[in-house]
Amino acid sequence: MSPPAVPRAPKATTSLLQRRSPLAQPLQQRATLAALDLSQTRHQGDFDQALAAQGCQSLRPDALEILQLNIGKLCNMACRHCHVDAGPDRTQENMDRDTIDACLAFLDQTTAHTVDITGGAPELNPHFRYLVDQCVARGKQVIDRCNLTVLLLAPLADLPQWLADRGVTVVCSLPHYRQRNTDRQRGDGTFEQSIAALRRLNAVGYGQGDPQRQLTLVTNPVGALLASNQAKAEQEWKAGLLQHQGVSFDRLIALNNMPIARFLEWLEASGNLQAYMELLVNAFNPATLSGLMCRQTLSIGWDGFVYDCDFNQMLDLPIRQNPRAGEPGDRPRLQIRHCTPSDLAQRQIITGSHCFGCTAGAGSSCGGALS
Template identity: 70%
Template sequence: MAPKPTSLFKRHSPLSFPQYQHDVLAAVDLAQTPHEGDFAQTLAANHWQKLTPAKLEIFQINIGKLCNMSCRHCHVDAGPDRTQENMNRETIDLCLHALDLTEAHTVDITGGAPELNPHFRYLVDQCVGRGKHVIDRCNLTVLLLPRMEDLPQWLADRRVEIVCSLPHYRQRNTDAQRGDGTFEKSIEALHRLNAVGYGQGNPHRQLTLMSNPVGAFLASGQAKLEDEWKAGLQKNYGISFDRLITLNNMPISRYLEWLEQSGNLQQYMELLVNSFNPATVAGLMCRNTISISWDGRLYDCDFNQMLELECQGSDAQPMHLRDFDPTWLAKREIVTDRHCFGCTAGAGSSCGGALD
């Protein structure tokens, strides 16, 4: 399961096209599963005739697909070769203008490796200046790059929460998903974050670890795993952190490629559908979050963004930041498809971790 050296896009893989991914998922035979794997019918059978937004709380900005890594599970298909999809200053200013029109309390900055965007620090400062809680979704290894050495202290000074991707607290499992040597670099980065006060119980320097399974199965119990991880990282490496969140892998992009190549696609899709948990629906991230792409288009969630399923209004017209209208957004119906079973399976999965 060693990571590929480049993105699907760089390799000219058919899976780099969202429509092809839709076709692959639609072709999976789910006739023997409840409602034949139709997400909308599954919702309707559980008293959700349609999925609508709750109050907008989180403004998530994906500022680009550029990353210093090419992880096997990446739903963004990010990598060092994705240099074109990088949010420019004009679009970032449009994000800030749109943010000012909402009551969102949190700005969730993601990528790729968002820190590699040349306007990352400007965006953080602008959001902090507006009194927003800012989240930086960090792959850890980016903090070891020479020009990023000051970043842990810089983020700490601004009270930015750091949500770090770490598949497992053991080296073998992490390197299998993210590449040889990744675990060692991640541990070094965590030491640097601890050194500036992250992960010590200070609510203004919150360090969150994010784990997703290495393989074709659902995320394990979040609370139990958190205790296990805290004990394991402290005992073996002297590292502390504040909380652990767990995510199911989404059957899109490079994880979809692995599912196909390993012969696990049928089994995994059946697992997701059969594990549908109605208790997760109310808390789905698409209900309290709006997701902004690097080019300013609007999506219900980051996963829909990667499949280019744009927000749709009553007139079925997609929306861009230039036309941002909170009233319109509040009235929309959330776009769903088969991949959405990934967020409702088992304990559920969202950018904030388990839902049940």
């Protein structure tokens, strides 16, 4: 019997960088957000004021639990909502072996229990399997943030079984359990390919309740909306995917779209930017502050620079070295190969208006809702 046909490859858009859009530059993205008039919103649209109203002068880190490594911007897709501006053309921004080894050396100095590997499509980095094996050998829980469609590429045909053999948690993007909404956000053909990839994951034991083969789906709203109720949506998704597609998963996490990169471009082009930012600010939820990912997670860029979170990374807001007595000018940014956990323990987390994306409604983090 011949193997089933692989569904047609999805195509959504191209990267901001490829189109030479001004918004390809993080500085321009920050300027676009800063130019909005949010004076009529709660806290005048100022995240520091929102913190101060809760008796918090700044965000400080808790004990490090998760080391998140963004190992490249190369991706087989170019989704319309991507805050990384990843795509097939981003071939230069790939973490090299030396930087991966520097991240592992830093990991060995911490009590972090989880390594969260993201991209781009992290599986396209030539050192992805080396990194996973090194983390597993250290007894760490490993998360692979997967776009699903990458699993259908011929060189990665063995990857579902390979990940299952190592107990890697697979966290997969799927905007909706219906085809129309998924293809609208990620390109025609995405849903069909995603279901094919989910079936491959199910076939090797993912999504069956096995704690060593956890399959999590991630949904982002299609449009300028807050994420839906996570618990209610999970029930609906599980029933819908099982009934109509015959696939199962363990957990759903619902994330707010961040006003960064290509989603920022869509908001601006569609005339939704002002209203969306007002929605985020006015929906600020103090109950989310204790669980913000920037407090328990450290984000490392493909080039080894250190950030409070993946969103600060994409806006080029790096953690900087502590000032030395009499040191003039801007402080140098921290490189993972040149810093220790003690260098980071007392830092002040860098914030901005984009942080309302993580604190709006039920909250939003790499682990899902916060309240």
